[in-house]
Amino acid sequence: MKSPSRNIVWFRRDLRIGDHPALCAAMESADEIVPVFILNTKQIANAGEKLLAYMGQSLRALDKSLGNRLHVVDGDAVEVLQELIALYDAKEVHISAEYERFGAQRDARVEAAGIKLVRTGSPYAVAPGRVLKPSDATPYKVYTPFYKGWCAHGWRAPAKTPKEIKAPQPSEKYRAFPDFPTPAGTTIAEAGEAAALKRFKEFTNKGLDSYDENRNFAAIDGTSKMSTYLKFGEIHPRTLLQGLGESKAHDTFRKEIAWREFYADVLFNNPNTDTEYYAPRFADMRYDKPGAQFIAWCEGKTGYPFVDAAMRQLVVEGWMHNRTRMVVASFLVKDLHLEWQLGERFFAKHLVDYDVASNAHGWQWTAGTGTDASPYYRVFNPIEQGRRFDENGDYIRKYIPELAHLSAAEIHEPWLFLDGYSHGYPERIVDHAVERIESLERLKEIKAEKPEQPPRRSS
Numbered sequence: 206m207k208s209p210s211r212n213i214v215w216f217r218r219d220l221r222i223g224d225h226p227a228l229c230a231a232m233e234s235a236d237e238i239v240p241v242f243i244l245n246t247k248q249i250a251n252a253g254e255k256l257l258a259y260m261g262q263s264l265r266a267l268d269k270s271l272g273n274r275l276h277v278v279d280g281d282a283v284e285v286l287q288e289l290i291a292l293y294d295a296k297e298v299h300i301s302a303e304y305e306r307f308g309a310q311r312d313a314r315v316e317a318a319g320i321k322l323v324r325t326g327s328p329y330a331v332a333p334g335r336v337l338k339p340s341d342a343t344p345y346k347v348y349t350p351f352y353k354g355w356c357a358h359g360w361r362a363p364a365k366t367p368k369e370i371k372a373p374q375p376s377e378k379y380r381a382f383p384d385f386p387t388p389a390g391t392t393i394a395e396a397g398e399a400a401a402l403k404r405f406k407e408f409t410n411k412g413l414d415s416y417d418e419n420r421n422f423a424a425i426d427g428t429s430k431m432s433t434y435l436k437f438g439e440i441h442p443r444t445l446l447q448g449l450g451e452s453k454a455h456d457t458f459r460k461e462i463a464w465r466e467f468y469a470d471v472l473f474n475n476p477n478t479d480t481e482y483y484a485p486r487f488a489d490m491r492y493d494k495p496g497a498q499f500i501a502w503c504e505g506k507t508g509y510p511f512v513d514a515a516m517r518q519l520v521v522e523g524w525m526h527n528r529t530r531m532v533v534a535s536f537l538v539k540d541l542h543l544e545w546q547l548g549e550r551f552f553a554k555h556l557v558d559y560d561v562a563s564n565a566h567g568w569q570w571t572a573g574t575g576t577d578a579s580p581y582y583r584v585f586n587p588i589e590q591g592r593r594f595d596e597n598g599d600y601i602r603k604y605i606p607e608l609a610h611l612s613a614a615e616i617h618e619p620w621l622f623l624d625g626y627s628h629g630y631p632e633r634i635v636d637h638a639v640e641r642i643e644s645l646e647r648l649k650e651i652k653a654e655k656p657e658q659p660p661r662r663s664s
């Protein structure tokens with residue numbers, strides 16, 4: 206009997222079977238597919254514990270969707286692929302295209318070793334690099350016109366979910382599922398495509414229509430929580446975009462998805478901005494060296510309740526509300542006068558949804574050193590932000606037991622009340638009003654020295 210023709214599907218940031226163009230393309234041109242996930246030691250060495258624990262669970266979920274046929278191999282991508290191509294006499298290796306530096310370089314190395322990769326689709330509705338200014342075909346540097354260009358470009362409808370996936374049974378050697386434990390004292394969301402679809406359905410039914418009103422309130426479950434699923438590709442952004450209408454709430458949600466795409470595009474066009482200042486003049490600013498105050502920020506012990514609640518949420522859940530991501534980032538840069546990269550690295554270590562582009566540019570946006578119209582002199586007031594976006598103090602109470610005894614009127618400024626510190630909550634490490642002025646002074650220094658420069662362009 207003739208043996209079946211086979212294509213490899215190399216899964217990376219696309220741990221799903223629904224709306225997966227590369228999987229569909231591989232299935233169309235072969236009798237069977239060989240689904241593979243390759244563990245990369247370098248990636249593991251740098252990744253956070255919670256993220257790894259989540260990834261381990263996501264791989265199990267993908268394996269289940271594939272009828273327990275997922276080949277999980279620990280090793281070098283080139284060697285593993287060469288071995289599997291020979292073993293299965295595979296014709297092609299199919300992938301979703303990667304655009305960020307690490308993934309793109311890895312794929313280039315695989316191709317340089319003589320393995321042809323067939324790219325179909327990407328982790329984005331519109332692949333980075335595609336949306337260009339009609340006037341001169343250069344990339345956008347500002348979000349709002351990018352958004353318009355992105356909408357005008359449009360995206361395909363979601364790909365069909367395969368009914369049956371034929372794949373060979375892997376031997377024990379190719380079932381090297383990692384056993385990353387969930388760190389003690391932490392809770393991470395349920396992983397996998399089914400969990401992503403379930404959560405999105407729940408959000409669509411209960412949260413989407415009020416998204417524009419509720420998305421900023423830290424204590425409310427008012428956002429989609431899709432970031433982790435998108436990060437691992439357990440759901441594709443097209444799936445999120447397909448049912449959206451024109452209401453204000455739906456439009457706001459579409460715009461948030463577009464921020465993810467914008468930052469991926471910006472990083473693609475300016476590859477060094479994951480670590481370097483997008484606006485280079487800010488590299489010359491006077492910053493402090495990290496010390497005890499940085500440690501207090503990391504541990505959620507700055508003495509500012511809204512900041513500390515958020516930092517504790519990050520460490521325990523591996524996720525933080527967008528509003529508080531901005532507040533803690535502003536606090537690190539403008540109140541503690543530390544460079545944004547320090548906070549970016551701490552987030553990378555703890556976020557389960559850690560995404561190189563959204564994280565670096567979320568930091569740079571808040572620091573005022575990035576692409577858009579959030580100027581450096583915009584300094585978030587951690588007390589006012591708490592009052593506005595956690596009015597009753599429920600978010601603070603949830604993560605800071607030392608403040609749970611305080612009322613809504615007291616909880617944002619425990620230093621004003623007799624029993625504010627009675628349960629061991631730390632005193633403020635800095636005075637926000639003073640540091641705000643200091644931060645603006647430092648801005649003046651670089652403004653005086655250098656005029657505004659255009660953003661650094663990649664080669």
Ligand SMILES: Cc1cc2nc3c(=O)[nH]c(=O)nc-3n(C[C@H](O)[C@H](O)[C@H](O)COP(=O)(O)OP(=O)(O)OC[C@H]3O[C@@H](n4cnc5c(N)ncnc54)[C@H](O)[C@@H]3O)c2cc1C
Nearest residue numbers: 428429430431432461462465527530559560563564567568
């Ligand atoms: C300092 C800082 C660091 C950040 N780091 C990350 C990160 O590592 N990974 C990450 O996915 N997001 C990051 N963000 C963006 C944003 O905070 C999260 O995407 C959002 O909080 C995730 O929750 P959600 O899925 O419920 O969002 P929703 O409000 O439901 O938004 C839907 C989706 O839109 C996208 N999105 C929303 N807001 C943003 C934004 N500001 N920038 C980019 N994409 C956005 C996300 O994919 C999100 O899942 C960061 C923001 C800041 C200010």
